[in-house]
């Protein structure tokens with residue numbers, strides 16, 4: 001009996017060495033521990049050995065069986081690590097990668113740029129931290145003038161402000177470039193506003209400026225009417241309403257008719273007007289020879305109208321659930 005146990009033990013160790021995969025391991029388990037396995041058979045034979053020898057052989061057999069079970073489970077876990085395909089659940093639905101898309105403000109800004117590019121406008125840019133001179137003075141808004149109250153401002157120092165509009169880019173452009181000028185200037189602007197559904201301390205504008213000989217209010221109306229049609233559809237209706245800006249004369253607001261199921265209303269879309277002679281003279285352009293028009297619109301406002309967004313703050317929350325809809 002002792003010899004038999006020893007030989008099964010040797011065979012077990014030898015066979016364990018050559019087990020290379022899970023299938024071979026399963027066969028080995030059956031060969032040694034199965035119903036007719038080598039170790040199982042030895043347990044059956046235990047009944048035939050003399051009573052006094054039984055405890056010793058019993059102990060040896062138990063140890064052998066334990067050794068076989070331990071070795072098998074140890075090998076099984078090692079195969080499990082090596083062959084992960086066995087536990088990947090191929091029936092699970094796949095994970096879709098998130099496809100990036102453009103922010104609604106970017107979409108609208110690009111559309112505006114494209115519409116004006118078709119009409120011969122190029123793109124200009126200016127700094128967001130602006131001097132008092134470019135943001136106010138050069139635009140015919142002297143210090144202490146009540147017109148400054150129109151735009152509550154974030155001051156960095158006495159002379160530096162976060163620009164309250166994109167109009168300073170008008171000045172910077174006219175300083176560098178002689179007429180004819182046709183530019184738009186998209187960018188971020190800042191005002192000391194408390195956030196609510198329709199106010200944000202930062203938002204976006206697109207400025208427009210055209211300076212040349214013989215530019216009239218008719219040119220302004222034509223260009224902005226075409227813009228409205230391209231942006232909001234062929235049926236878009238606009239009206240020009242007298243207004244005031246220190247840097248344009250005359251000045252107007254352009255309203256867009258917004259049709260709703262119950263009726264409709266005129267919505268203010270942008271400020272505009274003929275460039276004030278003081279502004280032209282300030283940058284050394286002869287206002288008796290040249291004239292021009294300028295306009296400034298809020299991108300956020302237009303994006304909200306176009307997409308039916310009711311709270312401006314959603315544009316700045318970076319909530320994927322919101323942004324994924326556009």
Ligand code: PHE
Pocket residue numbers: 164165166167208245248271272273294295296297
């Ligand atoms: N800068 C003005 C604003 O922010 C808009 C404007 C631009 C008006 C150009 C007239 C001409 O309200």
